[in-house]
Amino acid sequence: MLERQDMPRQDPEKRRSNFDEVALGYSHEQAVNEAKRCIQCKKPLCVAGCPVEIDIPAFIRCIADEDMEGAINELKSMNALPAICGRVCPQETQCEEVCVLAKKGEPVAIGRLERYAADWELENKLGEPEKPESTGKKVAVVGSGPAGLTAAAELAKMGHSVNLMEALHKAGGVLVYGIPEFRLPKSIVQKEVEYIERLGVDIQLNSVIGMVETVDELLDEYDAVFLGTGAGLPSFMNIDGENLSGVYSANEFLTRVNLMKAYQFPDYDTPVKKGHKVVVVGGGNVAMDAARCAVRLGAEEVTVVYRRGDDEMPARREEIENAKEEGVIFRLLSNPTRILGDEKNWVRQMECLNMELCEPDESGRCRPVPVEGSEHILDVDIVIIAVGTSPNPLIPMTTSSLETSKWGTIIADDNGATSKTGVFAGGDVVTGAATVISAMGAGKIAAKAIDKYLNSNNL
C-alpha cells in the first residue's frame, strides 16, 4: 500500500510573515499516486459522509487515470465550489473519517484530491457551462456565502432566473470576510463566484435586504426567496472592559484584514491594530484564523485563551497544528473575567481564571469550572473575541410571519421551507454557526425544494 501523500506547505518561519497560501497543493504526480490509493469500494462510505454527496470514488478514479476533465466534471455535477471545499472542508470528520483505509492506516486524502482537480480546472479553463432552457421562474437568493452560492448555482442549473443579493461589496460571504487569504486565497473564491455567474446567476452587490428591500417586497417580484444570510452577528462575553479600544470581535478583526485588506495598509485604506501582545479568546476555527492573522501582521506574541482543554477545541486539528507551528501560544483551561484599560481607554491587561474540567454536559464536552482563587493577569494590548456568532436579526425583524427560534435562527424544515410561503432558508442562519460544507448541503437541498415548489404551484 502506498503511503498517503504529504501536502507540501510553506515553511512556518517564512509563512509567519506573509499572507500567501500555507498549503501549496499536490503536484500532478502526487495527485495521481494518492488517487491510486483509493480501493474503489463497491459501497463507498465516503459518499455518505459528504453533505453534498459527491461520487468520491468516481472522481478519484478519473485522477488515477489522469483524466482531469472527467474528475472535474464528476465534482462539479454535485458541488459548484470544489476549489473552496478542497481547502476548507473538515474532511477528517466527514468523508475521510469513514474511508475504509482509515481503519488500518491513513485515509485517502480526498480533500487534497478535490483541490487538485479544482485547481487544474481553474488553470485550464473548460468551456462555458451548459445553460438549460429557462423556466421563466424568478428566485431571489439572499446572501452570497456558501449556502447562497450553492443554492443559486443549483437553481440556475435547473433553468430558473436567479438574482443573488449580497450586502457587502464583494460576493462570497464568510469566504471573503472571514476565512483568511492564507487558508483560502480570495482569487480562488473570485473564480468560483465567476463560475456561478457563468451559470447565469445575476449578482447584486451592496444590497442589504431588510433595508433597501424587504423579503415581503422581494416576494412581489420573485416567485421564491432563499435566505442564506449566515450567522454574522458577533457574540461578546459580557465582561468588564469589552468596549475598550483595542478589543475586537473576531468578525471585525478578520473583516478588516481579509475583506478590506488591512494587511496592505496604507496601500489599502482600512487600518487594523497590529498589537504587540495579542490575546484571542476562543478555540474554534475563527479563533485560529484570527490568531494566525495577528502573527502575520507582526505581533510579538499571540496567545489563544480557551476555557476547555486541547481535546475540546472545536477548531480543525490541522489548523491548530498550523497555528502552533507559527508560534501561537495556547493557554488552555483559562477563561477571561475582565479586561483592564488605561486612562485613555486602551486595553492593557486581561484577568483570567484557571478552569478545570468536570463531567461532560449535554453537548458531550466536559464542562469547564473555575478554580477558586486562580485569578491572574496577562499583559495584552489587543484582544480578539472569537466566542461565536449568531444570525443577524435584520431579516427576521423586517419580514412578516417568519418564525425564528430563541437563538435568533430562522426555523426551517428538512427541506429548508420556512413558516412563510415561498421563503426557504439554509446554512448558518438556520443551524447557527457551522461549516462551509454543511451550509452548501443545505443550499443544495433547499434548491431542490424550491424547484419542486415552483413546479407544483401555478405561479
Added chain:
Amino acid sequence: MPFEIIEKSQIVPTIHNMIISAPRIARKARAGQFIILRIDDAGERIPLTIADFDREKGTITTIFQEIGKTTAQLSEMNAGECLLDFVGPLGKPSEIEQVGTVVCVGGGVGVAPVYPIARAHKEAGNKVISIIGSRSADLLLWEEKMRDVSDELFITTDDGTKGHHGFVTDVLKELLEGSESISLVVAIGPPIMMRTVAGVTHPFGVKTVVSLNSIMVDGTGMCGSCRVLVGGETRFACVDGPEFDAHKVDFTLLMNRLQMYKDEEQLAMEHYKKCDREGCQC
C-alpha cells in the same frame, strides 16, 4: 454597478455637498438613516448620514467634511465620476411623531443630517425650532434650507461673526428656561457638542436624541466596530442606532473609541499626499 456623482460642490471651506445617483436607496431612504460608501477597490468603507433624498430623481445627498484620507479624496472628485460602492439606507430612521415643539440642534457639518429630521418633524405637524452653529460665519451651512423647514431659526458662531456669539447650547438653555414647552430635542454635531446638549437638557427632563458617528466597517451589524454604551448596555450604532437617548449615552467611551485609529489616519493621509505628489506606485 458604480454610482455616479450627479452634483458636487463645496458649500463652505472643507465642507462639500455631493449628490449621488442611487435610485434603489432613494426609494427607501428616511430621515436619520445613513449610507456607506467606498470610492475604489483600495478604499475604506465610510458611513455618511443622509442629508437629503429625492425619490423621483433617484438621488441621495450627502454632506461631508474633509477630515481624513477618504474625505480628502472625495473632495477632489467631480460630477460625472463614480463611486464604486454605495450602500443603504442603513440604520433606524428617526422616530417622527406629532409631539408638539421640537428643537433641532445642528453643529458644524451636523447641520446637514439634522435638516431632513427637522423637515420630517415639520411635515408631521410639529413646531420646529432650529439652532444651527459653526465656528465662524463662513463655515455655517444650509441656513436657508434650515429656515425653510423651521418655525424659528437661531444661529450661533463660536467667534461671534454671525448670530449669537457662543455655542448652540447657550441658545438651547435659554429656550428651555423660557415659557415654551419643549417635547423633544434632536442634536447632531461633534460628540462634545452632543454631550453638552445632553447635559443641558437633562435637568429639564426633556427627551433628547443624538445621532452617533462611531467608526464602522460593514454598517450591517456584523463587526461591532461601532459599539457604544447606552444605559450601561452595549449597542451597535449601525443597526440599533444611529440615534440614541442622549441622556443614556456614554460619550467618553464614544470619544475615546473615535480616537482609536488616529495614528493610522495620519499615516493614510501622508501616504495619500505622497501618492498625489509623486504619482501613485501602489
